[in-house]
Amino acid sequence: MTETTRRTVVLGAGSAGLAAVLTACASYGSPTTEADVEPPAEEPSSDAPKADSSDAPEAEGEAKPKALAATGDIPEGGGKVFKNQKVVVTQPTAGEFKAFSAVCTHQGCTVDEVADNTINCPCHGSKFSITDGSVANGPASDPLEEKQIEVDGDNIRLA
Template sequence: MTETTRRTVVFGAGGAGLAAVLTACASYGSPTTEASAEPPTEEESSSEAPKKKKAEAKGGKALADTSDIPEGGGKVFEGQKIVVTQPTAGEFKAFSAVCTHAGCTVATVSNKTINCPCHGSKFSIEDGSVSNGPASDPLEEKQITVDGDKIRLA
């Protein structure tokens, strides 16, 4: 009679796990291309058309109301990684809220600067340029539209 050792059990379990991983990976490298993908059914196509038209009509979800952005200041939208400023009355600008120094999210807008809490970098609310280092590059400007009292990402 053959004796089953702990080593035999461990090797057997490891081999089974390896086989499962290799089987899963075998289909990983073959993405579906547009040419080989099946076209959507008529039902799928027609159900997406109203959604697309609604989104186009709205111009996207409003980021803020113009009244939310103080003149000479701004507001950070952490979830969208955007900061919107109003350098002068009725003039709205938007920038990435990701500091160009170390990738932290800027936290506040005060005294006409966008302020990063990590290392003290400050950026101009007018053009995103560096007002105080250690950052050396400006914040990336983002495109927005102002429609009535709504501010939207373009």
């Protein structure tokens, strides 16, 4: 009959613990971040811009994209984050509207606010200019990607 030593028990327990940790840390497929998940369709809110005759098709089979917001919804010197569309729209100066990706270039978190002339990421504190999306404060080192929008009357749409 073999004798169980303290060393055998400790090694066995250590191996079982290591196996549990490795199993918990294993990745099956590619990692998914918030920025990789397809967003659900955003429900229009009561303060969403109303559809007007300019939403009618321009030509047969061609329709304008749904408005993101009304121009009055975007504060001058500030902006608004549209999480479902992963877009942030800003108004650096009166009547000048800009749009950028809402996905932080540092690690892919979604920015969550526009304050004090910057677009702010909650994950690691990166801040981006509302004027051109450039990095105002790291750790991000790349600017936010600019998105094309069109202002049609009082409506702002992705182009």
